[in-house]
Amino acid sequence: MNPCNLNQLGVDRESRWAVGHFNIHNQEFTRAVVRAAEQERSPVILAVGMMSIKYMGLAPLISSCRLIAQETEVPVAVHLDHARDLEVVRRALDLGINSVMFDGSSLSFEENVAKTTEVVRMAHDCGATAEGEIGIVPHGTARVSTEDMTDPSRAVEFAGKTGVDFLAVSLGSVHGMKTAGTSLNQDLLKKLHEQIQVPLVLHGASGVVDDHLKAAVANGIRKINVNTGLKVVLKSFLRTRLVDEPDSDLLADLDQGMGAVCTAVVSKMRLFGSSNKA
Numbered sequence: 001m002n003p004c005n006l007n008q009l010g011v012d013r014e015s016r017w018a019v020g021h022f023n024i025h026n027q028e029f030t031r032a033v034v035r036a037a038e039q040e041r042s043p044v045i046l047a048v049g050m051m052s053i054k055y056m057g058l059a060p061l062i063s064s065c066r067l068i069a070q071e072t073e074v075p076v077a078v079h080l081d082h083a084r085d086l087e088v089v090r091r092a093l094d095l096g097i098n099s100v101m102f103d104g105s106s107l108s109f110e111e112n113v114a115k116t117t118e119v120v121r122m123a124h125d126c127g128a129t130a131e132g133e134i135g136i137v138p139h140g141t142a143r144v145s146t147e148d149m150t151d152p153s154r155a156v157e158f159a160g161k162t163g164v165d166f167l168a169v170s171l172g173s174v175h176g177m178k179t180a181g182t183s184l185n186q187d188l189l190k191k192l193h194e195q196i197q198v199p200l201v202l203h204g205a206s207g208v209v210d211d212h213l214k215a216a217v218a219n220g221i222r223k224i225n226v227n228t229g230l231k232v233v234l235k236s237f238l239r240t241r242l243v244d245e246p247d248s249d250l251l252a253d254l255d256q257g258m259g260a261v262c263t264a265v266v267s268k269m270r271l272f273g274s275s276n277k278a
């Protein structure tokens with residue numbers, strides 16, 4: 001099936017489940033995530049981030065995602081994660097990406113509105129969807145300050161002015177967490193879901209405890225971004241495997257590593273409620 005945009009995955013503001021966004025870095029990750037989606041009959045988002053682009057290249061990543069999506073029957077969207085440069089957005093759209101996220105969270109409100117509006121226009125012209133961010137989901141710091149969390153009135157204004165299809169909000173999660181110990185401000189989430197007419201997105205989910213992820217879905221989160229957690233799974237699998245089976249073939253190691261990543265993705269899909277929604 002040809003890959004589709006986020007609005008075509010079957011999830012919307014009123015759904016009672018969330019679609020998983022899984023960052024992929026090479027074909028092994030891509031195949032593991034798609035295999036999980038097939039097993040669960042779940043729609044899925046393959047996300048390409050800036051670090052992975054530096055590692056693998058934008059065109060090879062997008063084209064391999066598109067090819068692997070075409071081989072499967074479950075709905076797959078290929079999505080650009082955390083673009084801060086309009087030139088990268090342009091190149092990704094020209095290469096056939098289905099959805100783009102512009103991260104203007106470090107800019108002033110006015111600049112974030114202006115650049116995100118431009119990205120929405122560029123995306124919609126290509127039949128792609130666009131995600132924006134309001135509030136700050138930090139990287140690697142222990143706690144999110146109250147000022148970093150999303151302000152509801154600003155978020156309403158931002159969504160209205162930019163026309164984003166999906167909106168990332170800051171509720172207490174942090175990017176890059178290797179273990180899950182964070183909780184979310186669920187009261188703030190309920191307010192945001194009530195007041196904002198587009199589906200809400202949670203970044204930094206690898207650090208959030210399962211109970212809070214489940215509650216976030218009940219309270220209005222419709223797209224959940226998972227990145228670091230899957231890297232941790234693969235690395236820890238390979239660490240053990242290379243010690244236990246030093247003479248095994250590398251391809252067998254990687255194949256089993258993909259199996260471990262696939263199992264982790266399946267358990268996230270069940271937690272997000274996206275199983276059997278394809």
Ligand SMILES: [Zn+2]
Pocket residue numbers: 082137175203204225
């Ligand atoms: Zn993020």
